[in-house]
Amino acid sequence: MPHELINIQDTGMGVAPELVPLKIHHPSSTVRSFLAILTESIYAGIEREPQNWFHPSEWSRVNALKVEKRRKEFVLGRCACKLATSAYLEEPHLEHLVINAGIFGQPILRFLSNHHPELSITHTDTVALAVASEQGCPIGLDIEKLTDRNTDFLAEHITQRDLRLLAGLTPNVNHAYFRAWTIKEALSKVLRCGITIPFALLELEPPTLIDANSFYCEYRNFPQYRCYSWSLGQYLIAIVAPRNVSLEVDADILFSRLVP
Numbered sequence: 107m108p109h110e111l112i113n114i115q116d117t118g119m120g121v122a123p124e125l126v127p128l129k130i131h132h133p134s135s136t137v138r139s140f141l142a143i144l145t146e147s148i149y150a151g152i153e154r155e156p157q158n159w160f161h162p163s164e165w166s167r168v169n170a171l172k173v174e175k176r177r178k179e180f181v182l183g184r185c186a187c188k189l190a191t192s193a194y195l196e197e198p199h200l201e202h203l204v205i206n207a208g209i210f211g212q213p214i215l216r217f218l219s220n221h222h223p224e225l226s227i228t229h230t231d232t233v234a235l236a237v238a239s240e241q242g243c244p245i246g247l248d249i250e251k252l253t254d255r256n257t258d259f260l261a262e263h264i265t266q267r268d269l270r271l272l273a274g275l276t277p278n279v280n281h282a283y284f285r286a287w288t289i290k291e292a293l294s295k296v297l298r299c300g301i302t303i304p305f306a307l308l309e310l311e312p313p314t315l316i317d318a319n320s321f322y323c324e325y326r327n328f329p330q331y332r333c334y335s336w337s338l339g340q341y342l343i344a345i346v347a348p349r350n351v352s353l354e355v356d357a358d359i360l361f362s363r364l365v366p
């Protein structure tokens with residue numbers, strides 16, 4: 107089941123939320139993990155029938171969000187996370203899978219089960235990704251949409267060394283900045299620190315090319331983690347996993363979900 111493209115369930119809203127095939131292997135075992143993606147096309151349906159997706163306590167939190175962009179990102183992120191978790195736990199009732207925020211803002215599951223997965227969420231204004239992975243194998247996700255917006259605000263976080271390492275693998279400096287940013291943000295989620303630490307600490311090691319759109323790299327100060335980075339159309343996606351597992355994502359399916 108995890109390695110096929112599957113429909114988790116039909117929510118009755120005419121949209122079949124889907125997973126992107128994700129395989130994580132440790133030398134001695136396969137790590138149970140699910141990656142879900144949702145785009146804004148499903149948003150109106152969720153808002154119409156929130157009871158199919160949210161526990162009342164979660165929906166009150168949604169209703170407290172006054173900025174429309176934040177509300178939409180939060181809803182899509184939570185729903186992607188519920189879909190990944192639903193597949194992980196084989197629990198069809200999304201509204202029973204309450205995704206709270208931990209003390210650092212990280213997603214935490216509240217559910218009657220002692221097999222809780224680790225969770226990670228990322229969103230832009232139109233797309234959200236979430237992963238549910240076996241406890242003890244933390245995964246960090248990040249997505250950014252490439253724009254020609256000014257990258258000055260990234261200059262203090264991305265070092266000249268980072269830029270040099272990415273120079274041959276990225277079409278321009280703007281791309282290199284955003285790519286390095288996603289690679290660092292994904293690690294900051296695994297570490298739970300977010301942008302509260304100088305991202306210069308999260309310097310990259312030389313990347314290894316996988317194919318024209320992807321590479322993986324490690325981190326100078328956090329050698330226990332490895333990041334897989336994809337450039338898919340306008341989107342940059344980074345997934346961080348412990349270095350001693352191998353991770354494969356079906357990038358063609360991921361891309362087709364990003365740009366339906």
Ligand SMILES: CC(C)(COP(=O)(O)OP(=O)(O)OC[C@H]1O[C@@H](n2cnc3c(N)ncnc32)[C@H](O)[C@@H]1OP(=O)(O)O)[C@@H](O)C(=O)NCCC(=O)NCCS
Binds near residue numbers: 183229248
């Ligand atoms: C983690 C962080 C870098 C993500 O930045 P962003 O630009 O909002 O990026 P994304 O859309 O990719 O990710 C957002 C999701 O990351 C998750 N997240 C937030 N803080 C997190 C943390 N410390 N660790 C792991 N995941 C975290 C949340 O699920 C969030 O989505 P939600 O709020 O809708 O649930 C940023 O939110 C951050 O720095 N948070 C930390 C703040 C902090 O530590 N405060 C101190 C509290 S004591």
